[in-house]
Amino acid sequence: MSEEHGFSTRAIHAGPPADPAYNAVTPPIYATSTYSQDGVGGTKGGYEYSRSGNPTRTVLEECLASLEGGRHGLAFASGLAAEDAVLRAFTGPDGHAVVPHDAYGGTYRLFARVYEPWGLGVTPVDLTDLEAVEAAIVPEKTTIVWVETPTNPLLSVADIAGIADVAHAAGALLVVDNTFASPYLQQPLALGADVVVHSTTKYIGGHSDVVGGALVVDDDALADKLRFHQNAMGAVAGPFDAWLTLRGLRTLxxxxxxxxxxxxxxxxxxxxxxxxxxxxxxxxxxxxxxxxxxxxxxxxxxxxxxxxxxxxxxxxxxxxxxxxxxxxxxxxxxxxxxxxxxxxxxxxxxxxxxxxxxxxxxxxxxxxxxxxxxxxxxxxxxx
CATH class of the missing domain: 3.90.1150.10 (Aspartate Aminotransferase, domain 1)
Structure with a gap:
């Protein structure tokens, strides 16, 4: 599906063929844990074990990537699982992160009660103040500037492009939680973000019937690192959850x-x-x-x-x-x-x-x- 097509067209049609076997209009739910192989170490369709990849999940991941304007999408079991993969991939016990001073409570809990005891330094800051963001960055230690915009629940709006310039000048990645806006209302990658985070439980799923999360990136190296952690940590979206999320995405x-x-x-x-x-x-x-x-x-x-x-x-x-x-x-x-x-x-x-x-x-x-x-x-x- 070409990026020249409109948003709603891509929401319905982006991704690999829904059903190459029978041409079903709706992607099938591939409820399988494993796949037959055509030889030791060989796969017939690129899949060997559903933690590593599942055709239903692939359709969702490719559709999400298209809608966010990135080349790589990764679907997780929850929004916090997606956030955890980012922190595991790009921070360490001697690192530092800048976060919103009015961040979602669950995000702050992950930073403050899981990663700070691990050794990660965390500085909350008013993201509407670019000078404050720049001042909060610790040279050679800050690896992530974490943005929500609008924030939850105070609905502050941060300048994504401006913060991208500040973060990149310091050698840090800009991660944007785009849950409140959804890819329909806002495109953080186009504004300079390196990683986009979603709780797909929310607007993307849209029907309060499935819990999920997602990451979207455009850079191949970042995608490879995140995909390694997705597989190694295992908090992936199951096929039925991926199917429900994809169904919601079509009407976003x-x-x-x-x-x-x-x-x-x-x-x-x-x-x-x-x-x-x-x-x-x-x-x-x-x-x-x-x-x-x-x-x-x-x-x-x-x-x-x-x-x-x-x-x-x-x-x-x-x-x-x-x-x-x-x-x-x-x-x-x-x-x-x-x-x-x-x-x-x-x-x-x-x-x-x-x-x-x-x-x-x-x-x-x-x-x-x-x-x-x-x-x-x-x-x-x-x-």
Whole structure:
């Protein structure tokens, strides 16, 4: 599938032939652990053991690579498994990494409670401040600058191209977690990133029915190193998980358009609500990163965060009063989800430099009718 084809066309058709045996339109689920060989040390179709490679997973990996504008995709059992492979491949006990000061709680937990005890130095920094990023880099030790944009849950927007220049000048790799934007809304490799990370559980899968992760790179050497760790560590996507993720990926463009439409309307409604102290959404002109987001994103995505007047107790109460919007962790599914980050997804950063405001509420805006979502939030905020 040529890169000249549009995004939605590639989302449906990119990758090797779905079914060379019977020409099925939908890729088969190759539920096998091993493959017959045509001789000792020889393979018939390039596959020998499904930890190392599986035809269903290959279709997903090649499609993801095409959509991110890279040459190599790797699918994992979860987003954190994908992150772990990056850290194992490109850091060491005497190394150093720069991370967002408002990173996803699970990412920070991996850095601070798994890799810091191992010996990795970790410095959280405000990624919207390029001078601060440059100052946080330790010469000859920093191997990774880790970016989320927009961040989870404070939706900060980082200048990918600007940080790429800073990281590369210091000899570090730029890793961009593109989960919130998805490849439809943002293309980090084109802006200078070396590695793109996804929790495919979220928008790429899109239906809250599968857990997965992915890496995409364009450089052959980086791909070889990551692929070695993918195989050696073994946290790969199984064939059914790969199939579910690929099924979701095929509708990514239309879903992201609806997510973005609904989120814009929800954010504008919340911005005028008397019970709301602040709305955080890159699509609002009041957002500090709005102009930058306009330049490096196609749309502004489906995530909206807001701060509630009345503090933590009222924020928790609002989360419990919605009726259409489901109280639950995760994000990126067709259904809208609401949560209190301080007590739920970001409880792991409580008491650290990354602790989130206690009055913060995060919504993953789904693809329901926007009027129903707005009415539900209105009644929840009014109590």
């Amino acid at each position: 463009a239309v879903r992201m358009e609806r997510h973005s439409d609904n989120a814009q309307r929800v954010a504008e409604f919340l911005e005028g609500h008397p019970a709301v102290a602040e709305v955080i959404y890159p699509g609002l002109e009041s957002h500090a990163g709005h102009v930058l987001a306009t330049k490096q994103m196609r749309r502004f995505g489906g995530m909206v965060s807001f701060r509630v007047k009345g503090g933590e107790d009222e924020a928790v109460a609002v989360c419990g009063r919605t009726k259409v919007i489901i109280l639950g962790e995760s994000l990126g599914g067709v259904e809208s989800l609401i949560e209190h980050p301080g007590r739920m997804t970001h409880a792991s950063v409580a008491g650290t430099r990354l602790e989130v405001p206690a009055d913060l509420v995060r919504i993953s805006v789904g693809i329901e009718d926007a009027e129903d979502l707005i009415a539900d939030l209105d009644q929840a905020l009014r109590g």
